[in-house]
Amino acid sequence: MSQTAHIPSHRKPRRSASKLALRAGVAGGVLGTIAVAGAAGPANAEPVTETIEMPTLGSLDVGTNLASAVAASAEASQQEALDQSLQSLEQTAFQKASQEAKKAKAEADRKAAAERAEKARLKAEKERQEAAEAAERASRTSTRTQLASDSSNDGGSSSSSSDSGSRASDSGSRSEAPSGSAASIVAFARAQVGDAYISGSTGPNAWDCSGLVQAAYRAAGIDLPRISYQQSSRGSSVSLSDLQPGDILYWGSRSGSYHVAIYVGGGKYVGAQNSSTGVVERSLDWDPPSGAVRIL
Template sequence: MSHTAHIRSHRKPRRSASRVTMRAGVAGGVLGTLAVAGTSASSANAAEPVTQTLELPTLTSDLAAQVAQSADATEQAAANYRLSAERDAAAANAAKQAKADLADAKKKAEARKKAETARKKAAEAARQAAADRASRTTERPTLSATSSVGSTSASVSTATGSAAAVVSFVKAQVGKAYVSGATGPSAFDCSGLVQTAFKQVGISLPRVSQDQSTAGTQVSLSNLQPGDILYWGGAGSAYHVGVYVGNGMFVGAQNPSTGVVERPLSYDPPSGAVRVL
């Protein structure tokens, strides 16, 4: 036995190997964890740009295609809407124009119908007047150059001055048409012819036969002079007028069938006469 076997050592006792090993292991584990974490973080940070570089172009291309498709669809829808709107507008305009054309056609048809009715009435009135004159011819003495009613001096008298101008004018209108309400130059009715003839010499006569039959001094049919106004019917209610042109003849716008004619007094004897010249 050593002589120092029972002497206590003054050195601190060594830590147990197991405890040191455990502590070293813990420390190493912590450092290893940190190292791994750091490495992972570094790897993640290093990989991220690679991921963006590889993935983003694909996502951006898909998105652009989707946006383009959506834009095309929107544009097509807008074009279809515009086309539909244009068609609707064209249809509305066509309907409006058709309605206006129909209304215009109806107006024209109505106007033609009224004109035709007026023409028929005028023709019927002229026919009736002619029939009335024909019936009165058998009831009144016939006027002629040798008739006891008409004087020889009146029949052979010659117009002068304003009367000659009136006579010349009415004779120049012989052969022109009879149109109710017309005052020339290509057509006349009876009072229109008389009014226009006297207008040539500056005399203004009333427009209608009734008023013209009282426009001057009443004269006897046996004392007629060229330029006298002849009337048929009563004074103030005459239905027809003409102009005496001398030599037992008169000129008048008779009716639509004969127009303006020169006839002997015996053709249609007048009821009376007035003198304005």
Template sequence: MSHTAHIPSHRKPRRSASKLALRAGVAGGVLSTLAVAGASGPATAAEPVTETIELPTLTTGLSAQIAQSADVTKQAADQYELQAEQDAAATKAAKQAKKDLAEAKRKAEAKKKAEAEAERKAAEERASRSSARTVLAASSDVAAPASGSVASVIGFLKAQVGDAYVMGGTGPNSWDCSGLVQAAFKQAGVSLPRTSQAQSTAGTPVSLSSVQVGDILYWGGAGSAYHVGVYIGNGQYLDAANPSKGVVIQDLSGYPASGAVRVL
């Protein structure tokens, strides 16, 4: 036995190759893990692994928010566009209303001017008619009747020359034949029937050869006459002839009467 045999050896026991390989592999894995953790930064290394699992949820929520924001933006744009269209329509309507109002005012002014012009012409016509009547009365070639009553009848009739003929008219500016005769004799205090048929039998019948100023002339049969007038002398009579002529003086030769009656 060696003199050193009783002294324990300071050498460590030799480890087996398999154990050394195992430990080396574990150490390498640990070092690799540490290297990866170190590359991701201290903050990431400190975070729990569970947060990494929640990342897909955060991404989905963010997408929803973006989509919602896009919808809101589109709705706002649509609203602005609608408001712009409404404003444009309102502006157009206001312009049209202003144009229509101006046109209505123009038409009203034109109508007012036309009415004023028509009234002016009517006044001139009335003045002209009145002047013509005055001249006609002053220059009449009818012999002065013996009776003042006949004169009033003839004067009234001549004052109506130029008036209109209207069926059923009794004055003061439009007449039919019997209405004019009735009104004329009323000036002399004589009340005559209203119709030409009745007037043709009023008073005393006279022949056309002996007719005098103021006699009533009629056309048609006595009692069934369809027209009447008043003889004013010189082969003329005055009557409300028809709508185209109105109240006029005419010659008996152009339209001979059927008969005559005398009431004055």
């Protein structure tokens, strides 16, 4: 027979603690019964036939403790599962709140950047308008200075200029009242007299020179460019002695004018002059224009 063959073990199986306690309780009850019987009478007395069974308190305690342990274990498992569920919910809520906070911050940053860009654009536009207004004032001052110098150096030229202005006034005085598109243009321009002058403005309560001319022509259903030199480049040139209501007056050269206005008849024009005067109606003699064009 091989030495490595399986040899049955002679070790006694281990008894569980509950079984040992049960047997101990039974044994204790039996011994207690014998002790009581021995103390009840003499040695020759008849044997006692009634026995008293003692309760097996050990087994009851073990069962109670086991049930309590099982209940405690179940409660602990349930509490642990509940804690894990709450932790999972808290983690999910935190992640959602974090994502929403990041999204809100990104949106706030985008709006802030857009506001900064808009402010920068408005600032640049304002600076451009102020520069254009300053250049316009300087150019008009230079033109008036040159005209005054020419007049002092050449009396004949001055007389000719005065005659030209007078003829323009006479022509306007003799002209009939405007009608049709011209009447709409003149009525719109005169309705804005007293409004403020703001460079770059196109109404309804503030204008610059080309913005007013463009809006007046639009009232008659005619589209014009936005810039003064583009407006004076339209239509055909007309003499200042042959003006009609609705004609566009310009200052400077026709293709490089720096100021425009609308002739309204009677030797007068309406224009958005500058920030000091706003929109005014003035005589041609107050600030003689360089030329005129007719669109109608």
